Amino acid sequence: xxxxxxxxxxxxxxxxxxxxxxxxxxxxxxxxxxxxxxxxxxxxxxxxxxxxxxxxxxxxxxxxxxxxxxxxxxxxxxxxxxxxxxxxxxxxxxxxxxxxxxxxxxxxxxxxxxxxxxxxxxxxxxxxxxxxxxxxxxxxxxxxxxxxxxxxxxxxxxxxxxxxxxxxxxxxxxxxxxxxxxxxxxxxxxxxxxxxxxxxxxxxxxxxxxxxxxxxxxxxxxxxxxxxxxxxxxxxxxxxxxxxxxxxxxxxxxxxxxxxxxxxxxxxxxxxxxxxxxxxxxxxxxx
Numbered sequence: 001x002x003x004x005x006x007x008x009x010x011x012x013x014x015x016x017x018x019x020x021x022x023x024x025x026x027x028x029x030x031x032x033x034x035x036x037x038x039x040x041x042x043x044x045x046x047x048x049x050x051x052x053x054x055x056x057x058x059x060x061x062x063x064x065x066x067x068x069x070x071x072x073x074x075x076x077x078x079x080x081x082x083x084x085x086x087x088x089x090x091x092x093x094x095x096x097x098x099x100x101x102x103x104x105x106x107x108x109x110x111x112x113x114x115x116x117x118x119x120x121x122x123x124x125x126x127x128x129x130x131x132x133x134x135x136x137x138x139x140x141x142x143x144x145x146x147x148x149x150x151x152x153x154x155x156x157x158x159x160x161x162x163x164x165x166x167x168x169x170x171x172x173x174x175x176x177x178x179x180x181x182x183x184x185x186x187x188x189x190x191x192x193x194x195x196x197x198x199x200x201x202x203x204x205x206x207x208x209x210x211x212x213x214x215x216x217x218x219x220x221x222x223x224x225x226x227x228x229x230x231x232x233x234x235x236x237x238x239x240x241x242x243x244x245x246x247x248x249x250x251x252x253x254x255x256x257x258x259x260x261x262x263x264x265x266x267x268x269x270x271x272x273x274x275x276x277x278x279x280x281x282x283x284x285x286x287x
Contacts, residue, residue, distance in 0.1 A: 004032055008285040009087040013079040014227035014252075014260040014275040016119065021260045021278070022227035022253070024083035025050040027285060028091055030066070035073070037287055042068035048222045049080040053088060061103035063088060071221045074197075075105030076163035078229015078262075078273055082122040085111040086277045090120075106163040112274075123274025125267060126230070129237035132159030135194060140169050143190050144201060144216070145181035155204070155242060159194055160234035162271050166215075167196040168238045174203045177212050178255065184219035191218055200231040206245035211235060213252045226253030227260030233271040236264035 007028040015021025025045045030038070030052035042050040052066040065084050067074045074080075081102060089098055094115045101108050102124075111124040135157040141150055151157075155170035167190070171177060180201060187199060198217040205211065213235070215228040232250050239245035247265035264273045 003286045005284045005286055006030060007091060008283050009090070009279060010281040011083045011087060011277050011279050013083040013277045014229070014262050016276040016278055018278050018280055020253070020258050022079045022225065022258065023047045024080055026053065026084050026087040027051070027287070028053045028087070030054050033287060038066060038068050039072060041285070041287060043070050046070065048225055049074070049077055051080045051084045053084060056103045058103040058108055060101055061108050062100040064103040067104065069221045071218065073105070074164070076127070076230060078126075078232060079227055081109060081111065081124055082229060082275065083277050085113045085122045085124070086115070086120050089113045089115050090279070104163075109163070120277045120279070121274065122277065123272050125270045125272050126162035126233040128162070128269045129234060129271060130161045131237075131241070132161070132165065134158045135167060137169070139186070140167065140190055140199060143183055143186035144169070144199065145183060146171075146176060146179060150176040150179070158238060159196060160238050162230070162233035162237060164197050164230040165195060166198050166200045166228075166231040166234050167191070167194055168235060169199055169201045171201055171203045174212055177201060177203045177214060180214055180255075182216045182223065184223060187216050188219055198225065198228065198231060200228065200235060202235055204239060204248070206239045206243035206248070209245060209248050211248050211250045212254075213250055214255060215252065224256055226256055226258035227262060228252065229262060229273045229275075232262045232264045233273045236266065236271045236273075240266050
């Protein structure tokens with residue numbers, strides 16, 4: 001059996017401090033890999049997501065980004081998009097700024113990347129937001145180990161997508177965020193009922209453009225995500241619609257020891273989400 005030697009980048013995304021933020025593995029030049037091998041390698045890394053960079057098949061795209069979690073391929077995700085763009089720019093020898101259009105299962109997303117000795121960063125325009133149904137807060141709060149009083153008094157839970165559907169769950173106080181003790185089987189049931197990727201629990205200060213968040217996905221993928229760009233976009237769209245908040249700085253991952261910082265802002269009919277990244281390791285994988 002012939003084994004391919006493929007370049008590999010390991011990054012932490014939505015942070016500039018190594019070993020914080022959200023981890024991402026990127027495999028370059030991955031056109032020859034089968035779906036089965038990509039999924040198997042994603043399970044080998046045991047990270048929330050692993051991406052595979054391929055030649056584009058869509059007009060106007062600079063590269064194709066195949067995104068895999070341990071449960072299978074995903075149409076779209078936030079930190080794998082930003083981290084992959086940074087890894088691609090570094091591999092292509094970019095110095096300074098560059099704009100890419102990536103191809104994912106959700107469409108084509110423009111990304112801006114900054115490569116300098118002092119900072120690696122990227123931002124992206126996610127898909128136009130779509131707003132789903134409002135949801136009964138009771139089962140969602142119960143799945144998070146919270147009480148009815150922890151629900152925000154005027155911001156109801158709602159399904160929102162900017163490429164991947166999440167359930168926004170605004171909470172009443174910052175203490176509510178800290179009290180979360182998720183119940184994986186109950187989280188799974190809520191997500192299955194509403195066809196959502198994750199529950200995005202958020203304490204928001206829309207008047208100050210700030211939020212503290214935690215994200216809980218299916219138990220066969222990851223129990224708690226340290227940074228979720230695909231949910232930050234929907235939260236920004238949600239706050240813009242309901243509280244006239246056009247930009248929000250989000251802190252996530254504190255409770256699991258991987259502090260992350262995300263910025264989201266309204267840009268026309270889309271949301272732009274961005275943050276820093278740091279490379280932790282580079283090398284070859286044999287697949």
